Amino acid sequence: MFRSTMKAFAALTALTLILGSGSEVSAATAGQARVRLVHACPGLGSVKAKVNGRYITRSLPYGQVTGYAVARPDLALVDLFDAATQEPLEFQFEVPVDAGYDYTALVIRDDLQPDPNPTLATPFLDDVNLALTAHPRGGVSRNSSSFYFIHAVPDAGPVDLYINNVLVPTGTIPFTDYRGPFNLGPGANTIEAWDPVNNISVYGPTSVNFRSGRITTIVITGTLDEFDEFPVVGNLYLD
Numbered sequence: 001m002f003r004s005t006m007k008a009f010a011a012l013t014a015l016t017l018i019l020g021s022g023s024e025v026s027a028a029t030a031g032q033a034r035v036r037l038v039h040a041c042p043g044l045g046s047v048k049a050k051v052n053g054r055y056i057t058r059s060l061p062y063g064q065v066t067g068y069a070v071a072r073p074d075l076a077l078v079d080l081f082d083a084a085t086q087e088p089l090e091f092q093f094e095v096p097v098d099a100g101y102d103y104t105a106l107v108i109r110d111d112l113q114p115d116p117n118p119t120l121a122t123p124f125l126d127d128v129n130l131a132l133t134a135h136p137r138g139g140v141s142r143n144s145s146s147f148y149f150i151h152a153v154p155d156a157g158p159v160d161l162y163i164n165n166v167l168v169p170t171g172t173i174p175f176t177d178y179r180g181p182f183n184l185g186p187g188a189n190t191i192e193a194w195d196p197v198n199n200i201s202v203y204g205p206t207s208v209n210f211r212s213g214r215i216t217t218i219v220i221t222g223t224l225d226e227f228d229e230f231p232v233v234g235n236l237y238l239d
Helices: none
Strands: 013-019 033-040 047-051 054-060 069-071 075-082 088-096 104-110 145-152 160-163 178-184 187-195 200-210 215-221 235-238
Touching: 033 047, 033 054, 033 075, 069 075, 145 187, 145 200, 160 178, 200 215
Parallel strands: 033 104, 145 215
Antiparallel strands: 013 104, 033 069, 047 054, 047 075, 075 088, 145 178, 160 187, 187 200, 215 235
16 A cells, blocks of 8 residues: 555564544544554554644654644544654554544554565565444543553454453454443452453553542553563553
8 A cells, every 4th residue: 555665674564553442531532633643563663653744742652642643533544654764654644633532543553564675675565454443422420430451462362351351242343343331440450351262361460550530541552472571561551
């Protein structure tokens, strides 16, 4: 779809779009759309990014999340660059956004597909996949919390989600898909994602402290090859 030269970038990437995943209640004003960028690609160095021609970040390492950028009510034009070399990692890419959501989280992830031309010194970005999910703006009680769960581990199979050691009856969660919102009491709650195909825990069990009146998004990232050294692959909290 798009081709661009990149240095020190061995794997292809894809951009996953998650609409409206969390923030304080009524954080976005009426008629305004906001975006954040989540770096969930372990094979990619720090990036800098523009949204509609303005920098949202000049150096975003793997596993980090940017602040907010205001987009047009219907469209965000995104540019990604290698923060070290200043090389464009791709495009300009038009992402549909909606002012009816708290914000839109753009998740850069690694799809781990083989390099289509391994002889190239500077492999190119070949494709961009968008997984669209809609999280409409809504209130969260001051005495409760709410969270979404996003599966971004490329080589893990669909996962079962356990909350406080109880299987969530929403079916297995495929790669790039999400579940939620789950309304929980504030304070510590145990979260675990289990891959029944590979028979391994992809995330947790981990005690997560949720705050009252907040929506939190947990994004799990990484590869199965990392599991021996890092039992918990990675988690990003957006709130």
